[in-house]
Amino acid sequence: DTAVSQTPKYLVTQMGNDKSIKCEQNLGHDTMYWYKQDSKKFLKIMFSYNNKELIINETVPNRFSPKSPDKAHLNLHINSLELGDSAVYFCASSHLTGSAETQYFGPGTRLLVL
């Protein structure tokens, strides 16, 4: 019954590795997002995506790439992991794209890069 789910919940890895985080929503929403929450709890948008458009926050390194196999999934792939990538990553979805849309968040993936 989980609306937005993410796997894995925890991810510990070495610097330089490549990893992916999966996100799935069963709400039938058109738009999905990835956010990064740093150690000070600050949340920042990384990407928003619907079937027409990918919007990338300009501060996101190109080592990060979202991949959407279908409307219900938006996976986050990270190349050449760095220590500073350690954070909690939240996936979210909304019915439509728009500034008034309520976003529904997943439980988060806690990434630790050693």
Next chain:
Amino acid sequence: AQSVSQHNHHVILSEAASLELGCNYSYGGTVNLFWYVQYPGQHLQLLLKYFSGDPLVKGIKGFEAEFIKSKFSFNLRKPSVQWSDTAEYFCAVGKADGLTFGKGTHLIIQP
């Protein structure tokens, strides 16, 4: 660029006290404003949102917020807090490409 300011980073209250968390935004156009809550170990949940109409918005769990356009503010209030309100509270402005969050307020309610 849009920004959201939450002035109180940490707030400690006793049960039954009244709560007001400040939120100010900078944006010249029409704004859509949100308050989200993150309980310990859980994901973010929507408390309430404003996009038009009555500037006093009521949300879940007894929370409300007032949009004051002249002050660029959207403060969150609750008349009597409970221990279970201990959480991180985030104010946000909605944009087409996602939410711009404030830095959050960590609220601790002491029994």
